[in-house]
Amino acid sequence: MQPSRDSSRDPGGPKSDVVATAERSKSDVIATVETPKFVPVPGVPPRCGHLFVLGAGVVGAEVLAQATSLPPIERGPALDLKVVGVARRRGGAYDVRGFDRAAVAHIVSERRATAGSDEVAPSTNAIDFPARSTQLEALARLSDPVLVDCTAADGMEAVYEEALLRGIHVVTANKKALVARRDLTDRIFAAAAKTGRSFRYEATVGAGLPVIGTLQGLVRTGDRVKSIECALSGTLGYIANELSKGVPLSVAVATAKSLGYTEPDPREDLAGTDVARKAVILARELGIPLELEHVTLTPFVPQEALDAPDLEAALVGYDATFAARMAELRTRGERLVYLARISVEGTRAAYRCEVKVGPVAVPQDHPAATLDGPTALVAFTTERYGSSPLVVRGAGAGGAVTASAVLSDVFLTLSGAPVSSRGARGVAASS
Amino acid sequence: MQPSRDSSRDPGGPKSDVVATAERSKSDVIATVETPKFVPVPGVPPRCGHLFVLGAGVVGAEVLAQATSLPPIERGPALDLKVVGVARRRGGAYDVRGFDRAAVAHIVSERRATAGSDEVAPSTNAIDFPARSTQLEALARLSDPVLVDCTAADGMEAVYEEALLRGIHVVTANKKALVARRDLTDRIFAAAAKTGRSFRYEATVGAGLPVIGTLQGLVRTGDRVKSIECALSGTLGYIANELSKGVPLSVAVATAKSLGYTEPDPREDLAGTDVARKAVILARELGIPLELEHVTLTPFVPQEALDAPDLEAALVGYDATFAARMAELRTRGERLVYLARISVEGTRAAYRCEVKVGPVAVPQDHPAATLDGPTALVAFTTERYGSSPLVVRGAGAGGAVTASAVLSDVFLTLSGAPVSSRGARGVAASS
Numbered sequence: 001m002q003p004s005r006d007s008s009r010d011p012g013g014p015k016s017d018v019v020a021t022a023e024r025s026k027s028d029v030i031a032t033v034e035t036p037k038f039v040p041v042p043g044v045p046p047r048c049g050h051l052f053v054l055g056a057g058v059v060g061a062e063v064l065a066q067a068t069s070l071p072p073i074e075r076g077p078a079l080d081l082k083v084v085g086v087a088r089r090r091g092g093a094y095d096v097r098g099f100d101r102a103a104v105a106h107i108v109s110e111r112r113a114t115a116g117s118d119e120v121a122p123s124t125n126a127i128d129f130p131a132r133s134t135q136l137e138a139l140a141r142l143s144d145p146v147l148v149d150c151t152a153a154d155g156m157e158a159v160y161e162e163a164l165l166r167g168i169h170v171v172t173a174n175k176k177a178l179v180a181r182r183d184l185t186d187r188i189f190a191a192a193a194k195t196g197r198s199f200r201y202e203a204t205v206g207a208g209l210p211v212i213g214t215l216q217g218l219v220r221t222g223d224r225v226k227s228i229e230c231a232l233s234g235t236l237g238y239i240a241n242e243l244s245k246g247v248p249l250s251v252a253v254a255t256a257k258s259l260g261y262t263e264p265d266p267r268e269d270l271a272g273t274d275v276a277r278k279a280v281i282l283a284r285e286l287g288i289p290l291e292l293e294h295v296t297l298t299p300f301v302p303q304e305a306l307d308a309p310d311l312e313a314a315l316v317g318y319d320a321t322f323a324a325r326m327a328e329l330r331t332r333g334e335r336l337v338y339l340a341r342i343s344v345e346g347t348r349a350a351y352r353c354e355v356k357v358g359p360v361a362v363p364q365d366h367p368a369a370t371l372d373g374p375t376a377l378v379a380f381t382t383e384r385y386g387s388s389p390l391v392v393r394g395a396g397a398g399g400a401v402t403a404s405a406v407l408s409d410v411f412l413t414l415s416g417a418p419v420s421s422r423g424a425r426g427v428a429a430s431s
Numbered sequence: 432m433q434p435s436r437d438s439s440r441d442p443g444g445p446k447s448d449v450v451a452t453a454e455r456s457k458s459d460v461i462a463t464v465e466t467p468k469f470v471p472v473p474g475v476p477p478r479c480g481h482l483f484v485l486g487a488g489v490v491g492a493e494v495l496a497q498a499t500s501l502p503p504i505e506r507g508p509a510l511d512l513k514v515v516g517v518a519r520r521r522g523g524a525y526d527v528r529g530f531d532r533a534a535v536a537h538i539v540s541e542r543r544a545t546a547g548s549d550e551v552a553p554s555t556n557a558i559d560f561p562a563r564s565t566q567l568e569a570l571a572r573l574s575d576p577v578l579v580d581c582t583a584a585d586g587m588e589a590v591y592e593e594a595l596l597r598g599i600h601v602v603t604a605n606k607k608a609l610v611a612r613r614d615l616t617d618r619i620f621a622a623a624a625k626t627g628r629s630f631r632y633e634a635t636v637g638a639g640l641p642v643i644g645t646l647q648g649l650v651r652t653g654d655r656v657k658s659i660e661c662a663l664s665g666t667l668g669y670i671a672n673e674l675s676k677g678v679p680l681s682v683a684v685a686t687a688k689s690l691g692y693t694e695p696d697p698r699e700d701l702a703g704t705d706v707a708r709k710a711v712i713l714a715r716e717l718g719i720p721l722e723l724e725h726v727t728l729t730p731f732v733p734q735e736a737l738d739a740p741d742l743e744a745a746l747v748g749y750d751a752t753f754a755a756r757m758a759e760l761r762t763r764g765e766r767l768v769y770l771a772r773i774s775v776e777g778t779r780a781a782y783r784c785e786v787k788v789g790p791v792a793v794p795q796d797h798p799a800a801t802l803d804g805p806t807a808l809v810a811f812t813t814e815r816y817g818s819s820p821l822v823v824r825g826a827g828a829g830g831a832v833t834a835s836a837v838l839s840d841v842f843l844t845l846s847g848a849p850v851s852s853r854g855a856r857g858v859a860a861s862s
Contacts, residue, residue, distance in 0.1 A: 221834075404648065
């Protein structure tokens with residue numbers, strides 16, 4: 001690189017307009033590359049991860065689509081993925097040769113066409129996919145097997161444990177098993193430790209944003225997390241934003257529902273339960289044995305409204321209160337955001353942790369004050385990130401970004417040291 | 432969790448003050464935990480990664496300190512680290528039993544006491560640590576061996592390649608090997624692919640911020656990156672900030688130097704070379720075969736000032752120009768930031784990529800406009816993160832955060848599938 005290069009391109013003479021120099025050259029195209037080069041990996045066939053995907057809803061379908069249409073990987077470990085199984089609430093498909101994109105699309109669309117009312121019914125039981133143990137046994141015989149949970153089913157702890165004990169890695173987008181009672185959740189980690197397999201769940205908090213991995217990095221390397229503040233509900237972020245524009249509460253909720261931003265029953269969003277789950281996952285990542293009932297949860301709207309038989313009518317009753325509140329916030333130059341706040345004080349031996357989830361008024365210079373739409377934000381204040389917190393923000397919901405977090409976890413799992421001894425043979429061959 | 436719980440704690444009656452509710456309960460402490468529980472991992476001794484650390488400067492010393500004083504790990508894969516080697520420019524220390532914190536402190540302080548003028552001299556040659564091949568051979572015989580490069584040496588490509596071919600994972604904080612000519616850099620990745628070992632370098636861009644891993648996740652899962660904008664020089668961020676407060680250019684640079692924010696010769700910061708290197712690393716992560724000389728680099732100050740024999744005097748000559756420029760920016764409501772901008776257009780088969788590094792005026796609502804001090808920022812605009820870019824920000828320099836990125840890479844490397852077959856034996860024992 002020639003630092004002098006640019007001044008020769010821009011012979012503006014002494015004391016030239018520095019800022020404008022950068023602006024003037026805005027349209028220069030420096031590197032025009034027609035054909036990207038691939039890194040040859042001589043003599044080594046790519047490793048292949050074998051995926052069994054549970055659930056074919058919004059996230060599952062996207063995981064299947066992405067996994068079966070990945071672009072060639074130009075650098076880094078040579079890894080390929082093969083989808084060998086898909087399990088839905090009613091039956092599944094398994095083929096050791098793997099499904100291609102068309103086959104997967106067929107499986108997904110078939111499910112959509114036949115599932116009927118099942119489609120919107122929340123999954124509340126652990127998926128007992130056909131002949132589970134037989135399937136897991138078959139999966140375990142393949143190289144680099146990964147079970148991928150894209151359901152919202154309860155009770156998956158047992159499935160994960162069984163898979164891990166059989167030597168299968170587990171990647172999940174399902175929050176439930178991570179907020180189950182600690183003794184149940186711990187069994188998953190114990191199983192992973194016992195067999196040396198990976199259990200990853202980046203997609204459970206902030207969708208595709210690097211939240212869990214970042215926090216694990218901080219904790220594992222001995223940083224002390226003092227607080228985590230996060231805005232993790234795109235739905236409530238959207239509604240709060242509408243309110244700040246002067247839209248009545250009842251209208252904002254109805255609009256969010258009509259745009260498909262809320263659950264079929266908006267109470268589930270307004271109650272804040274999902275945000276509380278994510279807060280528990282983050283707190284437990286700090287090593288704190290927190291249970292869901294320890295979270296101080298304030299719903300976005302008063303509990304009375306959530307308890308009312310007719311939610312819409314009840315919300316209309318709060319329109320005036322909310323409008324007055326928003327006017328007051330505007331006067332004070334504040335914004336309404338729905339935050340989860342985890343704070344830890346004290347030493348490792350004796351510490352105090354509080355986890356609060358609820359609507360909060362924040363000043364304009366708060367990191368969360370500039371959020372709009374479904375943007376999520378997580379800010380870590382730690383010993384090492386004291387004066388300038390580590391902040392991650394961006395679209396925090398949606399099938400595509402959530403699925404990419406799931407697949408990214410799959411790659412992280414497989415790009416560690418190999419399960420087979422192929423690597424060692426490679427060394428021997430080269431020496 | 433009981434959503435109704437909070438309303439019972441706060442019997443504010445109907446239409447209660449929702450926003451204030453959350454604020455009123457600010458001082459409640461919900462979960463007070465005196466003794467965190469550890470997840471027992473019955474019958475399985477923790478795996479142990481064996482580290483050989485090159486360099487014992489600011490980053491290396493911190494890596495050694497952190498690696499030898501890690502807190503117990505409560506969850507996730509049971510992993511332990513042992514530092515078995517430290518190599519400095521003059522000699523090194525190796526002990527298969529591992530060094531504890533005191534031993535490491537001794538090695539580091541001894542180096543500081545005896546190194547003399549070597550301390551500030553930039554390392555420009557590949558470290559040929561004593562009996563390199565012998566050392567690597569010894570390291571390769573240990574389980575989970577990792578070579579950790581904390582030097583700023585040139586030409587380390589050959590060392591990484593040799594290590595990887597011997598079956599040793601490589602983690603580096605050193606940018607040089609990643610911006611060497613593509614054919615040289617490619618040899619590292621080819622070696623990693625050949626033996627299935629990991630090559631990780633998160634600390635090379637944005638210190639501890641999750642930049643490389645995030646980008647790899649996007650690319651591997653098939654997202655299309657359209658642009659990356661980043662502020663990656665804490666030094667230039669600080670100087671730009673001082674300028675915006677009305678401090679003359681020459682004074683801002685002198686202050687930054689006196690605070691230790693700049694390299695011994697501030698020309699190295701002002702030239703923008705280090706930012707250009709980081710931009711190349713990011714662009715190559717996209718699969719683009721970019722070389723350093725393809726970067727359009729505009730120094731922070733005119734090249735004439737950098738070429739002047741007396742930098743300080745030369746900068747005084749630009750004080751008035753910069754002051755006028757800053758006044759103009761203030762009028763337009765803009766901020767001066769030093770940005771690297773990578774933009775990609777077109778399809779995989781034929782695309783245009785431009786990489787520009789230089790001072791830019793941005794509007795107040797630009798993500799980089801709110802940066803202050805040594806805060807770094809990276810914003811990824813992609814197909815999936817279109818309307819709301821994925822942004823990572825926070826302290827982007829310093830020994831502690833850089834070292835934590837290095838160790839975090841070590842844990843990622845080791846928390847993948849195990850090298851040994853202990854995992855598989857664990858399964859057999861349990862079934």
